[in-house]
Amino acid sequence: MSPKKIILRFSAETSEKPIIYHLVKDYNLMVNIIKARINPAREGTMVLELTGDRYESGIKYLEEQNIKVQKLAEHVNHNRQNCTSCGVCTDACPTGALFLERPAMEVQFNSDKCIVCQICVKVCPVKAMEVCF
Amino acid sequence: MAVEKTYAEINAKIKSGQAVVLTAEEVVSLVAEKGVTQAAKEVDVVTTGTFGPMCSSGAFLNFGHPKPRMRMSKVLLNNVPAYAGIAAVDAYIGATEPTLDDPLNKKFPGEFRYGGGHVIEDLVAGKPVKLKAQSYGTDCYPLKELETEITLQDINEAFLFNPRNAYQNYNCAVNLSDRTKYTYMGMLKPKLANAHYSTSGQLSPLLKDPHFLTIGIGTRIFLGGGEGYVAWYGTQHFPSMLNASGVELHPSGGTLSVIGDLKQMNQRYIRGCSFIGYGCSLAVGIGIPIPVLNEEVMYWVSRSDKELYAPIVDYSDHYPNRTGENLGFVSYADLKSGEITVNGKKVKTAPLSSYPMAVEIATELKERIKAGKFELTQPVQQLPSAKDNIVPKSLNVKE
Ligand code: SF4
Ligand code: SF4
Numbered sequence: 400m401s402p403k404k405i406i407l408r409f410s411a412e413t414s415e416k417p418i419i420y421h422l423v424k425d426y427n428l429m430v431n432i433i434k435a436r437i438n439p440a441r442e443g444t445m446v447l448e449l450t451g452d453r454y455e456s457g458i459k460y461l462e463e464q465n466i467k468v469q470k471l472a473e474h475v476n477h478n479r480q481n482c483t484s485c486g487v488c489t490d491a492c493p494t495g496a497l498f499l500e501r502p503a504m505e506v507q508f509n510s511d512k513c514i515v516c517q518i519c520v521k522v523c524p525v526k527a528m529e530v531c532f
Numbered sequence: 533m534a535v536e537k538t539y540a541e542i543n544a545k546i547k548s549g550q551a552v553v554l555t556a557e558e559v560v561s562l563v564a565e566k567g568v569t570q571a572a573k574e575v576d577v578v579t580t581g582t583f584g585p586m587c588s589s590g591a592f593l594n595f596g597h598p599k600p601r602m603r604m605s606k607v608l609l610n611n612v613p614a615y616a617g618i619a620a621v622d623a624y625i626g627a628t629e630p631t632l633d634d635p636l637n638k639k640f641p642g643e644f645r646y647g648g649g650h651v652i653e654d655l656v657a658g659k660p661v662k663l664k665a666q667s668y669g670t671d672c673y674p675l676k677e678l679e680t681e682i683t684l685q686d687i688n689e690a691f692l693f694n695p696r697n698a699y700q701n702y703n704c705a706v707n708l709s710d711r712t713k714y715t716y717m718g719m720l721k722p723k724l725a726n727a728h729y730s731t732s733g734q735l736s737p738l739l740k741d742p743h744f745l746t747i748g749i750g751t752r753i754f755l756g757g758g759e760g761y762v763a764w765y766g767t768q769h770f771p772s773m774l775n776a777s778g779v780e781l782h783p784s785g786g787t788l789s790v791i792g793d794l795k796q797m798n799q800r801y802i803r804g805c806s807f808i809g810y811g812c813s814l815a816v817g818i819g820i821p822i823p824v825l826n827e828e829v830m831y832w833v834s835r836s837d838k839e840l841y842a843p844i845v846d847y848s849d850h851y852p853n854r855t856g857e858n859l860g861f862v863s864y865a866d867l868k869s870g871e872i873t874v875n876g877k878k879v880k881t882a883p884l885s886s887y888p889m890a891v892e893i894a895t896e897l898k899e900r901i902k903a904g905k906f907e908l909t910q911p912v913q914q915l916p917s918a919k920d921n922i923v924p925k926s927l928n929v930k931e
Contacts, residue, residue: 483583483803483815483886483889484886484887484888484889485584485815485883485884485885485886486882486883486884486886486887487718487719487728487882487883487884488882489882490721490726490728490880490881490882491718491719491726491882499870499882501868501869501870502868503887503888503891504868504883504886504887504888505888521643521719521808522718522719522808524585524805524806524807524813524815525803525804525805525815
């Protein structure tokens with residue numbers, strides 16, 4: 400089974416539970432923590448990659464613990480603030496998700512067309528294309 | 533009567549708020565409508581702009597003396613080596629210098645996440661930068677090692693000095709081979725699948741004063757958001773006529789050395805950048821005002837994207853191996869349209885230099901001049917131009 404990415408949101412009450420232990424021990428899931436920000440007795444978030452046959456039961460367990468679970472697909476974000484509209488990404492993008500709007504030559508991003516190939520992330524000279532989870 | 537204006541007359545108009553200032557883009561349509569003579573009468577200054585990677589950029593920094601004093605002989609800024617073979621606490625940080633631990637192109641194509649250009653951008657943004665310095669120690673400068681943090685405001689002088697900026701023209705880069713090429717012109721797809729170009733065409737400073745009638749040593753310019761000056765001609769300043777099958781197009785190949793106070797600059801116009809498989813650089817915003825002294829100046833400054841050409845060059849063989857060949861010429865109007873034809877094949881184009889930023893810079897400079905905040909300077913010396921027939925030397929590698 401391929402890994403699935405999820406984001407967990409903890410409340411002050413749930414942030415101290417040993418949930419990773421239970422995911423591994425009780426549901427036999429492989430856990431890869433991508434990002435975590437958890438402060439004891441405060442709210443927190445954690446981005447996880449879960450792999451295993453009992454994925455659905457694991458998610459059910461998390462929900463029973465009052466932990467909010469959000470399924471997460473990777474996506475690419477165009478950071479307009481950082482983008483200089485140089486345009487060099489527009490012919491690298493295979494789907495036309497990044498394109499030049501003429502005659503102003505402003506670079507625009509249509510996220511519906513994006514297939515998350517991440518070529519733009521590599522070619523953008525100022526790192527204005529970001530992968531988000 | 534032929535139109536003749538002096539710098540003093542134009543500056544007097546700027547001071548009194550009477551100067552008529554247009555961007556190089558705006559003047560194209562004015563001349564198309566009214567002709568060169570009438571436009572030269574009406575307009576006093578035309579502003580140009582460009583924003584793109586200019587590898588030959590860097591900054592001189594003076595850190596001030598620590599206690600005890602130090603003769604810094606090795607300097608690192610955010611782990612990027614700066615050249616310290618200057619005086620005791622001076623260094624020059626070059627835009628293309630990568631961090632010490634960068635794997636470079638060993639794992640091809642390399643990513644080059646941080647370099648000298650990024651250090652300069654961080655300084656301009658007011659961010660603290662880690663300074664590490666080493667020395668051999670002398671009687672007058674005993675300190676041998678230090679590690680601290682600096683900000684742009686903490687240090688004494690900080691000025692950009694870019695030996696080769698504002699290239700008059702660039703190649704339109706393509707790739708004839710069957711492997712992707714990672715170049716300073718970006719990622720070029722195999723088998724002529726894309727074409728990259730890198731000037732703002734009809735807004736580009738040196739394409740609008742192609743014979744250097746007004747831009748010379750001492751010309752005050754917009755540099756990175758602040759005011760700077762043309763210090764000299766740039767390295768590899770080879771303005772010569774472009775020839776397309778016996779027809780002279782326009783001069784090409786001029787460059788400028790520019791200088792300006794980093795403390796006046798704005799991060800919007802000074803951006804560290806990196807090109808996959810090639811290296812780090814700095815994108816610099818430059819705007820140059822062109823005083824309309826006479827009709828000749830107006831004629832050149834009003835040339836549009838349709839009249840400005842770039843040579844199409846193959847970056848898989850012709851460029852790296854310096855064969856001197858090209859695949860023809862293409863106008864900036866065609867380049868900007870998104871598709872050109874090379875060797876009978878339709879090829880998608882993309883720019884490297886930002887046209888919207890060039891418009892923004894030319895407009896900002898126009899506003900400063902109109903508000904009486906930016907006066908023009910008469911060059912103290914003209915730059916060599918195409919008529920000087922400068923012949924580039926190549927490096928003769930001796931056995
Ligand atoms: S990730 Fe791929 S498809 Fe999406 S914008 Fe970037 S290059 Fe285009
Ligand atoms: S390459 Fe980066 S900076 Fe240039 S247009 Fe694309 S997203 Fe913007």
